[in-house]
Amino acid sequence: MIAELALQEMEPGSLARLFAAGHAAVLVHCPEIIAALWRGLLEDTAEQMPWEAPLVDIARNYHGSGDITASLGDLFYFQPGRHGYIARKMALRRTEGEDHVIARPGWFAQGPQRYTPDPALLDQCWSIGARLMAALTPAGTPPADFEVVVQRLKYQESGGDMDRLEALARNSLGRWGRTGCAWDERRWQAAGMLSPRGLSDLYGMLAHAPGLGRMAQGINRMLQRRDRSRDLAPGQRLIEGAHFDHRYFSALCGQRTHMVTQIFVKEQWVDLPIDRTMLAVFPGTMAMHSYGLRHVMHRVLHVEREANDGSANPRTDNVTLLIGSA
Incomplete structure (x- = not known):
């Protein structure tokens, strides 16, 4: 179900073989690499993270798209049951003849100043991302053109704070926007035969209709x-x-006390181990289309727990570092 692999054992095609054999995820042990990336991407206080920043700086660093998966820069997504994080996302590409990788975006506003990521750090991100991509590519398959994505995702420690952030996002909309949010919440709850696009949209509207709403919700509960x-x-x-x-792969590590990532395997949810010693890797939709590797359904949960000690760090607690390719 979940395989394990030391970094020195990872070679071109090795991840592809494990996924083709039926493993849903692979834990790649590489504590030294993760420690270096964590220091550079999350512990360097010269970089202001978006969850520490004023809202206007998040807006200045937002490079949005109608497709959430294509948005870059600083992002604020709170949609109940669908998204719940503040993030900084970059895409890296290596061009032949260039000394370093090219990053999008190339810098981030911090008040009147700009922060530019260290090129050597971005090269490290590219190196591990490209190595994972080579391991994901089946033997004999021509290498794909890809970008390495680097995402830092911050989740909230308390359910109450998430409620407040969801309310803040919802109330920034007009009346019809708030109505659309309510329909979306119902649409995402659509199950079984109601879950495909189109039918779920219809259910989202019917669930709020007088009379019909109660009946539609009853069918959906069943x-x-x-x-x-x-x-x-x-x-x-x-x-x-x-x-x-919607990428070739996602590789996750992090420092999380209240968050749990699960993968759906054999009709049950399985906790995916995520810490700062290994990368939890699983295929995405692009790997299924290009290489025939089964993409993996997953979700993120919040679990209320007592704090272990007094060492809470709002900058890095409940943060996930994601390296992927698309």
Whole structure:
């Protein structure tokens, strides 16, 4: 189900073989590399992270798109049951003849100043991303043209703070925008035969209709009981709804006390170990289309827990570092 691999054992095609053999994820042990990336990407206080920044700096650094997966820069996404994070996202590309990789965006506003990431650090990100991409590519397959993506995702420690951030995002919209948010919340709850696009849109509207709404919600509750991908244990709160990443792979590490990432395997949710000693790697939709590797459904949950000690660090706690390719 979940395989393990030391970094020195990772060679071209090795991840592809493990995924083709039926493993849903691979844990690549590389503590030294993660420690170096973590220091450079999260512990360098010369860089202001978006969850420490004034809202106007987030807006200045936002390079948005109608497609959430294509947005870069600083992002603020709070949609109940669908998204719940503040993030900084970059895309890296190496061009032949260039000494260093090219990053998009190339700098970030910090008040009246700019922060430019260290080129050597970006080269490190590219190096591990390209090595993972080579391991994902099946033997004999021509190498794909790709970018390495680097994402730092911050989740909130408390459910109450998430409620407040969701309310803040929702109330910044006009009346019809708030209505659309309410429809979206219902649409994302659509299960079974109601879950495909189109039918879920219809359910989202009907669920709020007088009379018909109660009946539609009753049918959906019945479908939810039969849909194991909707299961939640007591004390769990859905933050990132079940989805597939639209990239070749995602490799996760992080420092998380209240967040749990799960993968859906054999009709059940399985916790994916995520820490700062290994990269948890699983294929995305682009790997399925290009290489025939099964993409992996996953989700992110919040679990209320007592703090272990007094060493809380708001800058790095409940942060996920994602390296991927697209």
